[in-house]
Amino acid sequence: MNMHNKKILVIGGSSGIGKAVAEMAYSMGNHVTLTSRQLPKAIATAKSIGNTVTGLQLDINDETQVEIFFNAIEGFDHIYIAAGSTKIGALTDGLLHQNLQAFHTRLIGSLSVVRAAIHRISSGGSFVFTGGISTDRPIPGAWVSGLGTAAAEQLARVLVMEYPYIRFNAVSPGYTDTPMWDDLLGENRNTILAEVAQKLPVKKIASPQEVASAVLFLMSNASVNGEVLHVDGGGRLV
Ligand SMILES: NC(=O)c1ccc[n+]([C@@H]2O[C@H](COP(=O)([O-])OP(=O)(O)OC[C@H]3O[C@@H](n4cnc5c(N)ncnc54)[C@H](OP(=O)(O)O)[C@@H]3O)[C@@H](O)[C@H]2O)c1
Structure with a gap:
């Protein structure tokens, strides 16, 4: 991969995939x-x-904050948006607009970033969004996540x-060993992930x-555009 000396922003880089x-x-x-x-x-x-790594605060659910963030910062070559979460629950639980928060982050949050950052991305640069296996293999109770991952992939x-001149791609992870599962699965985390x-x-x-490494490939290859790269161990097929 020809990926060095580039300016890269990772939104949601404090944990899991973004940190990696x-x-x-x-x-x-x-x-x-x-x-x-x-x-x-x-x-x-x-x-x-x-x-030399810089750490900054940003909540992409706050559109005003996103605009202020990009107005105050120099440009980038590539932006990866890892920010997101998985929400489990029945459609009839709670309030719809609260349940849709995770979808909001993936779609409106990502669009807010693109709107605010698009003129600060160098020609040939790229955005990478985060979809997920629940686009193709919906998981019971994770209907919000399935909607959100599909939206992120369609954005690309x-x-x-x-x-033109800017590329848009998405990575679509399958089950990945990150802290996201700690809260969702609690003490059964390792047993369930092993199953x-x-x-x-x-x-x-x-x-x-x-x-x-899939995210960095999407950033590095100047002809890969509009692609959704699955990293799911073949999980979509079983
Ligand atoms: N792990 C999996 O199996 C899996 C599978 C498919 C898709 N995904 C997706 O991949 C992405 C990364 O997942 P992960 O497993 O690495 O999760 P993670 O360890 O929980 O990390 C999520 C990251 O997103 C940030 N974040 C969450 N909401 C945000 C917001 N509104 N604004 C800005 N940053 C926000 C968090 O930052 P702070 O909490 O520090 O603010 C954190 O850095 C997520 O979108 C997830 O849904 C994960």
Whole structure:
């Protein structure tokens, strides 16, 4: 991969896949900025990766904050949006607009970032969004997530037609071993993920580093555009 000396922003770079992208991009010799919704967490994660990594605060659910963020910062070559979460629950639970928050983050949050950042991306640069296996293999109770991952993947296609010279792609992770599962699965986390792994053709769930290398590939290849790259161990087929 020809990926060094680039300016890379990882939105949601304080944990899991985003953190792995920040680490890998830094190790390849790029200038990395990462964000968290909490400034101390962003700064601590950045420092843990390397002295020249910058940690900033950003919540992409706040459109005004997103605009102020990009107005105050220099441009980037590539932006990866990892920000997102998985919501489990019945359609009839709670209030619809609250349940749709995770969808809002993936669609409106990502669009807010593109709107605010598009004129600060260098020609030949790119955005990478995060979809997920629940687009193709909906998971019971995770209907919000399925809607959100599908929206993120479709963004990579529709935006290609809007902005020449900039590329738009999405990574679509299958089950990946990240802190996201800690709260969702609690003490059964490792048992459930081990059971999931046995159902996959590769007999393992993905590591955040395996997803990260796909993100960096999408950034690095100047002819890959409008693509959704699945990193799911063949999970869509079983
Ligand atoms: N792990 C999987 O199996 C899997 C599978 C398919 C898709 N995905 C998707 O991949 C992405 C990364 O997942 P992960 O497993 O690495 O999760 P994670 O470890 O929980 O990390 C999520 C990251 O997103 C950030 N974030 C969340 N909401 C945000 C918001 N509104 N604005 C800005 N940042 C926000 C978090 O930052 P702070 O909490 O520090 O603010 C954190 O850095 C998510 O979109 C997830 O849905 C994951």
